[in-house]
Amino acid sequence: MNFHGFEIVWSQRDQMLSGLALTLQIVVISSVLAGIVGFAAFWLLVQGRSSVVRPMKTAIDLIRAVPFMLLCYLIYYGLPSLGVTFSNMTAGVTALTIYNAAYVAELLRGSWKAQPAEANEAARALGFHGWKLVTRIILPPVFLDAVPMLGNQMIQVIKDSAFLVIITVQxxxxxxxxxxxxxxxxxxxxxxxxxxxxxxxxxxxxxxxxLVRVAESRR
Structure with a gap:
């Protein structure tokens, strides 16, 4: 095997490591924001109000149906025609956040649907409603069950970050x-x-x- 190519890459390691550091930064920021936005969407979905749930489901389905590369193009190249301009870094993080938040919301909703209804009914009977019901009764078991799927989604963020090369994110x-x-x-x-x-x-x-080991030890 000819290792000359790897010697050249090693000589340019600063450039490669700089790209790795930026990728890590993008992944961390996008994952945190996608988690926050995804949780907010999930919270709206579990409220049960049809005036909110139906538009939210439609929006989530639409985002999940759009190829990620096309979403990047739309935000970076399309929005300026409407007077909205982002830097390539901001456009990339925004695209990753929107795209993956839709999946996070759907993953949490699927985990919530799999939970026994008796726990929620008992909590409501004891006076838990709204934000208190979601954060103290619904979210803990939902999050623990969804941890492996959320991990897979974070891996998807890592892979999707490579598409940002099309909008010249370094x-x-x-x-x-x-x-x-x-x-x-x-x-x-x-x-x-x-x-x-x-x-x-x-x-x-x-x-x-x-996280799974910790969750299993506390069940």
């Missing part, structure tokens, strides 16, 4: 592409990028396993 895929375009070492540069993405995903998987 993340990990952008860095790998710049190195291969400059030195023509596509195999080495992309293999190194894949390894970094794999390490990020392994970190998420390890965190999920730890």
């Amino acid at each position: 993340e990990l895929t952008y860095a790998a592409n710049e190195i291969q375009a400059t030195f023509y070492v596509p195999f080495a540069s992309f293999i190194c990028a894949i390894l970094f993405y794999w390490i990020l995903c392994l970190g998420v998987e390890g965190g999920v396993r730890s």
